[in-house]
Amino acid sequence: MNQETPILEVRDLSVAFGPLVAVDRMSFSAQRGHITSVIGPNGAGKSTLFNLVSGALRPGSGAVLFDGADITRERPDRLVRRGLSRSFQITNLFAELPVVENLRLAAQVLESPWKALLPTSASKRTRDRVEELVERFKLEEKRDERAGFLSHGEQRRLEIAVALAGRPRLLLLDEPTQGMSHGDTLDTAELIRQVAQEASIILIEHDIDLVMNLSDNVVVMHQGRKLAEGPPQEVRGNPVVQAAYFGTQVHAEN
Amino acid sequence: MLESTPLVQSTPLVQPAKLGRVAAYEWSHRSAQVFIAAALVFTGVAVFVGDTFFLRLATEALIYAGLAMSVDLLLGVTGMLSLGQALFFGLGSYASTLVLKHVTPSFWVAMAVALAVGTVAGAIGAVLSIRARGVYFALITFGMAQVVSKVVYNTRSIGGSDGIIGIPVIKVNLLLFEVDTASPAGFFLLVLALVMLLYFGLAYLLRTPAGRVLVAVRTNEARVPFLGYQIRNARFLAFVVAADLAAFAGALYPMLRGFVSPELMYFNVSGDAVVTVVIGGLGTLIGPIYGSVVITALKSIIGTYTDHYPIVIGALFMLAVIAFPNGLMGAVDTLRARRKGGSP
Ligand SMILES: Nc1ncnc2c1ncn2[C@@H]1O[C@H](COP(=O)(O)OP(=O)(O)OP(=O)(O)O)[C@@H](O)[C@H]1O
Numbered sequence: 001m002n003q004e005t006p007i008l009e010v011r012d013l014s015v016a017f018g019p020l021v022a023v024d025r026m027s028f029s030a031q032r033g034h035i036t037s038v039i040g041p042n043g044a045g046k047s048t049l050f051n052l053v054s055g056a057l058r059p060g061s062g063a064v065l066f067d068g069a070d071i072t073r074e075r076p077d078r079l080v081r082r083g084l085s086r087s088f089q090i091t092n093l094f095a096e097l098p099v100v101e102n103l104r105l106a107a108q109v110l111e112s113p114w115k116a117l118l119p120t121s122a123s124k125r126t127r128d129r130v131e132e133l134v135e136r137f138k139l140e141e142k143r144d145e146r147a148g149f150l151s152h153g154e155q156r157r158l159e160i161a162v163a164l165a166g167r168p169r170l171l172l173l174d175e176p177t178q179g180m181s182h183g184d185t186l187d188t189a190e191l192i193r194q195v196a197q198e199a200s201i202i203l204i205e206h207d208i209d210l211v212m213n214l215s216d217n218v219v220v221m222h223q224g225r226k227l228a229e230g231p232p233q234e235v236r237g238n239p240v241v242q243a244a245y246f247g248t249q250v251h252a253e254n
Numbered sequence: 255m256l257e258s259t260p261l262v263q264s265t266p267l268v269q270p271a272k273l274g275r276v277a278a279y280e281w282s283h284r285s286a287q288v289f290i291a292a293a294l295v296f297t298g299v300a301v302f303v304g305d306t307f308f309l310r311l312a313t314e315a316l317i318y319a320g321l322a323m324s325v326d327l328l329l330g331v332t333g334m335l336s337l338g339q340a341l342f343f344g345l346g347s348y349a350s351t352l353v354l355k356h357v358t359p360s361f362w363v364a365m366a367v368a369l370a371v372g373t374v375a376g377a378i379g380a381v382l383s384i385r386a387r388g389v390y391f392a393l394i395t396f397g398m399a400q401v402v403s404k405v406v407y408n409t410r411s412i413g414g415s416d417g418i419i420g421i422p423v424i425k426v427n428l429l430l431f432e433v434d435t436a437s438p439a440g441f442f443l444l445v446l447a448l449v450m451l452l453y454f455g456l457a458y459l460l461r462t463p464a465g466r467v468l469v470a471v472r473t474n475e476a477r478v479p480f481l482g483y484q485i486r487n488a489r490f491l492a493f494v495v496a497a498d499l500a501a502f503a504g505a506l507y508p509m510l511r512g513f514v515s516p517e518l519m520y521f522n523v524s525g526d527a528v529v530t531v532v533i534g535g536l537g538t539l540i541g542p543i544y545g546s547v548v549i550t551a552l553k554s555i556i557g558t559y560t561d562h563y564p565i566v567i568g569a570l571f572m573l574a575v576i577a578f579p580n581g582l583m584g585a586v587d588t589l590r591a592r593r594k595g596g597s598p
């Protein structure tokens with residue numbers, strides 16, 4: 001693929017829940033190798049946008065292009081196989097299963113299909129990936145613990161690790177620091193920066209400092225629409241954005 | 255902060271073992287070894303005292319254990335409550351009967367045909383049922399078994415409501431020696447070997463990537479597509495393998511009892527299999543085998559006093575679920591953990 005092709009391009013995407021137009025003619029693109037942040041007040045339609053891109057929801061109209069290819073209405077499992085993965089705002093793990101098993105399930109897509117009926121011990125690539133992630137996401141001590149027994153912060157880390165395990169080219173992270181302490185948030189920011197070395201990232205985030213620090217580009221959403229788009233500093237200075245978002249919401253949030 | 259996920263969360267009617275109990279792939283084979291040892295001792299004693307009744311009864315328990323294991327694969331592993339698993343058990347038994355009676359008295363041919371029938375019927379049943387979830391899935395499986403059993407009931411050429419009797423005693427060729435299906439101890443040991451083979455086969459399946467996905471579907475179906483797996487494929491695999499297990503077990507039935515009837519497909523057979531799994535321990539694979547021994551024994555003992563054994567079984571089922579929510583295997587785990595002084 002051409003280096004110039006955006007890793008993700010969203011064109012005029014809309015979806016409505018009854019009378020509520022949750023995403024309204026959204027268009028933006030995310031560049032390869034970048035961290036693109038999507039911000040906006042509660043209910044702006046950010047998670048719904050992720051649901052549309054990741055195949056969890058079907059758009060009413062519009063198109064999604066992944067690496068230049070039309071993926072509108074593609075099934076989520078196919079998208080993962082193509083290299084588009086996501087995490088969830090509300091932790092969505094296999095609570096009954098150990099940490100390593102959560103990771104193994106996510107990593108075993110890397111294996112060739114004929115290994116599906118060989119013992120998991122035959123899947124070296126999967127095992128190595130699991131070990132690598134356990135270490136990188138500082139889950140060594142909890143590796144055999146059931147995911148449901150982890151602390152909130154650990155679960156949020158595992159949530160990112162699971163989304164990353166299949167080596168996606170594009171990773172959608174929905175509020176990875178949600179509910180984290182300040183210290184954990186900083187650690188997570190560092191993790192995301194590392195992750196950006198191996199995948200392009202689109203990040204939904206409420207922590208404005210984190211957004212300003214991490215992002216190459218910021219998309220601001222409000223009532224389903226794009227309010228502004230641009231480099232972090234530019235967006236922060238935008239008076240429309242300040243009025244709709246920074247001025248009122250940021251303090252109410254935290 | 256509303257997270258919108260359109261994928262329907264599956265809610266099994268009977269919640270599989272929660273956090274306190276092992277996940278399906280974590281069981282030890284210890285319970286299987288204990289079972290085999292106990293079965294061998296039992297055989298020795300039975301032969302020594304010249305028993306045939308209990309050997310026959312124990313063989314029946316093992317055959318129903320095969321059916322219960324197939325329910326466990328669906329319910330305990332994948333989270334699909336089938337209320338019509340007897341359908342495939344019955345189809346296997348009819349397939350085996352027809353082969354033995356009209357084609358060739360070969361054990362292996364009968365088993366192979368039963369498996370083929372199980373696979374085809376399982377695939378058809380899967381197509382009809384796996385899109386539905388929870389109660390709807392349960393009702394479709396129930397309905398399919400009802401329909402087919404009525405069709406069999408009304409089909410004269412395969413005996414109609416009378417079923418088929420006069421299935422010949424056969425010799426099972428095991429290369430080095432032969433086992434006569436009329437020999438209580440010989441046939442018991444053969445069925446024991448086959449059922450344990452099914453157990454180890456399933457245990458193997460659950461250690462493969464494909465098997466892990468089945469467990470993932472039960473524990474959090476909504477996340478599975480976002481790991482790259484199509485839920486429909488997982489449910490299809492579980493359904494067809496379960497149909498094969500049930501058909502395989504069913505194929506042994508006429509060799510033991512010498513007859514088949516449409517009743518083998520009735521709801522009480524399907525229902526008993528679910529009860530067996532819950533009593534034994536959901537998702538443990540070995541639990542259904544122990545559960546089947548318990549249920550078969552109870553049925554036989556209570557059956558000598560009253561025809562209303564379902565009432566007694568029903569009451570015991572409720573008590574068991576209240577006292578041992580994770581089944582026999584869960585109770586054993588708790589005991590073991592307590593003896594070690596650790597927490598369960
Ligand atoms: N499945 C759904 N059915 C009906 N309404 C929905 C659904 N999903 C989202 N909504 C509504 O759409 C709007 C956008 O929701 P969304 O979750 O996308 O917001 P968000 O920007 O992610 O907000 P937050 O910051 O709180 O996570 C909200 O009003 C929400 O109530």
Ligand SMILES: [Mg+2]
Nearest residue numbers: 046047089255
């Ligand atoms: Mg959201």
